[in-house]
Amino acid sequence: QEDVFKKLVSHCKEYGFVFPSSEIYDGLGAVYDYGQNGVELKNNIKQYWWQSMVLLHENIVGIDSAIFMHPTIWKASGHVDAFNDPLIDNRDSKKRYRADVLIEDQIAKYDEKINKEVAKAAKKFGDAFDEQQFRSTNARVLEHQAKRDALHERYSKAMNANDLNELRQIILDEEIVCPISGTKNWTEVRQFNLMFSTEMGSTADGAMKVYLRPETAQGIFVNYLNVQKTGRMKIPFGIAQIGKAFRNEIVARQFIFRMREFEQMEMQFFVKPGTELDWFKKWKEIRLKWHKALGFGDDHYRYHDHEKLAHYANAATDIEFLMPFGFKEVEGIHSRTNFDLSQHEKFSGKSIKYFDPEINESYTPYVIETSIGVDRMFLSVMSAAYCEEKLENGETRVVLKLPAALAPVKLAVMPLVKKDGLPEKAREIMNDLKFHFHCQYDEKDSIGKRYRRQDAIGTPYCITIDHQTLEDNCVTLRNRDTMEQERVAISELNNIIADKVSI
Numbered sequence: 364q365e366d367v368f369k370k371l372v373s374h375c376k377e378y379g380f381v382f383p384s385s386e387i388y389d390g391l392g393a394v395y396d397y398g399q400n401g402v403e404l405k406n407n408i409k410q411y412w413w414q415s416m417v418l419l420h421e422n423i424v425g426i427d428s429a430i431f432m433h434p435t436i437w438k439a440s441g442h443v444d445a446f447n448d449p450l451i452d453n454r455d456s457k458k459r460y461r462a463d464v465l466i467e468d469q470i471a472k473y474d475e476k477i478n479k480e481v482a483k484a485a486k487k488f489g490d491a492f493d494e495q496q497f498r499s500t501n502a503r504v505l506e507h508q509a510k511r512d513a514l515h516e517r518y519s520k521a522m523n524a525n526d527l528n529e530l531r532q533i534i535l536d537e538e539i540v541c542p543i544s545g546t547k548n549w550t551e552v553r554q555f556n557l558m559f560s561t562e563m564g565s566t567a568d569g570a571m572k573v574y575l576r577p578e579t580a581q582g583i584f585v586n587y588l589n590v591q592k593t594g595r596m597k598i599p600f601g602i603a604q605i606g607k608a609f610r611n612e613i614v615a616r617q618f619i620f621r622m623r624e625f626e627q628m629e630m631q632f633f634v635k636p637g638t639e640l641d642w643f644k645k646w647k648e649i650r651l652k653w654h655k656a657l658g659f660g661d662d663h664y665r666y667h668d669h670e671k672l673a674h675y676a677n678a679a680t681d682i683e684f685l686m687p688f689g690f691k692e693v694e695g696i697h698s699r700t701n702f703d704l705s706q707h708e709k710f711s712g713k714s715i716k717y718f719d720p721e722i723n724e725s726y727t728p729y730v731i732e733t734s735i736g737v738d739r740m741f742l743s744v745m746s747a748a749y750c751e752e753k754l755e756n757g758e759t760r761v762v763l764k765l766p767a768a769l770a771p772v773k774l775a776v777m778p779l780v781k782k783d784g785l786p787e788k789a790r791e792i793m794n795d796l797k798f799h800f801h802c803q804y805d806e807k808d809s810i811g812k813r814y815r816r817q818d819a820i821g822t823p824y825c826i827t828i829d830h831q832t833l834e835d836n837c838v839t840l841r842n843r844d845t846m847e848q849e850r851v852a853i854s855e856l857n858n859i860i861a862d863k864v865s866i
């Protein structure tokens with residue numbers, strides 16, 4: 364699986380999907396650029412989300428708020444005081460780690476040990492192996508389980524109480540070593556705020572410390588009454604937004620899974636107090652359906668309901684996707700109560716209550732949030748679509764089985780040879796179709812090589828223009844997944860393809 368992931372990362376670079384940022388200067392940690400195909404796929408993902416949210420729900424509208432916001436917003440939201448990671452340094456390697464991640468990795472090690480025992484026994488006992496029975500009786504498994512559960516409990520308590528000394532003590536007691544130096548020489552644990560800050564205005568005017576937003580949600584909260592009034596929205600209603608967010612992540616690993624500059628697609632749904640848990644349940648279902656509609660297989664998804672809730676939430680779940688490195692969060696769905704709106708009332712001193720004409724009363728709405736990372740979604744789509752296929756002739760082809768609606772290029776237009784008027788005919792077809800969907804013209808190399816290039820970027824259709832085309836106005840249409848070819852009339856192409864590739 365590690366291998367698949369490495370291949371995927373190099374495929375992303377080789378085919379113009381994702382490049383390390385500032386590469387000629389040796390890159391910048393956890394920052395990436397999207398290339399010519401990546402930007403198309405990313406835009407298509409955003410469109411797929413936007414259309415399902417804003418076009419299909421009459422009571423959801425979109426906004427685009429600024430990245431810079433008044434700094435008091437981040438005081439009110441709790442980010443200045445509480446958006447922290449607990450960090451610990453190893454004195455020998457001088458490397459910095461997240462204390463919580465070190466402990467979570469340790470918990471995972473106990474799980475690994477248990478799984479190893481189970482796998483060993485399964486091999487030994489074959490068909491007669493009863494896993495349940497083995498797990499509940501084997502002494503070594505029971506011992507690992509007891510250690511894991513005790514560690515998990517101690518860790519959860521320390522995190523809930525924000526007890527930094529106890530986190531350090533756990534690391535010492537578990538004898539966790541630095542992966543670089545291999546030593547147990549740990550410093551104290553310190554809190555580290557994840558927000559990037561900068562200064563606005565010149566120092567002569569008195570510069571103001573401002574933050575790069577760590578989430579897009581607050582831009583929605585501070586605008587919700589503007590939108591409600593100008594759009595004459597009635598509760599329940601939602602506001603959607605797509606935009607950049609910034610977090611000074613310390614454990615920046617796994618490619619575009621955890622970045623310092625990333626993009627979010629968030630929707631805040633405002634509801635009447637007391638109805639929030641019903642709406643939470645509804646949005647959980649709607650969002651999972653949206654993911655599954657891409658057709659990667661239902662077994663790629665699962666919910667992870669949170670036991671430990673953030674200070675603002677009364678229910679929370681993640682939608683996890685099976686990445687090459689295991690099930691990982693792609694989207695969070697949170698019932699955020701009226702925490703944010705109440706805080707903004709308190710800190711701004713302005714009333715932002717909603718007047719409900721149905722009950723003739725004003726109240727601060729409760730909020731359900733659905734929040735998904737564009738880049739993580741991109742990674743999930745790429746990892747599910749990446750495929751190496753053995754062909755009948757013994758060759759291997761790499762093909763991205765992207766849903767046609769998300770593919771960067773929808774149709775490749777290829778003259779069989781670069782002469783006899785075939786390029787001119789191909790251009791004529793392309794000039795017509797390019798108004799309807801993204802086409803790419805390719806006349807270089809053999810047809811086989813050209814097909815492979817299109818397979819590698821996930822182009823669902825290719826057409827070949829040959830000598831017969833000049834006589835019968837038909838082309839050969841080749842399907843990416845089945846590799847089947849059929850003869851179709853040029854006049855039919857738009858109908859056939861537009862229907863399959865539209866979002």
Ligand code: ATP
Nearest residue numbers: 612620621622625692693694695734735736738739
């Ligand atoms: P994690 O636990 O992985 O740090 P989170 O729970 O902090 O994520 P949220 O604050 O709920 O994440 O953000 C919502 C979504 O934004 C996540 O589900 C994820 O898809 C995306 N996201 C969050 N942080 C990053 C990041 N550093 N890089 C890329 N995407 C991110």
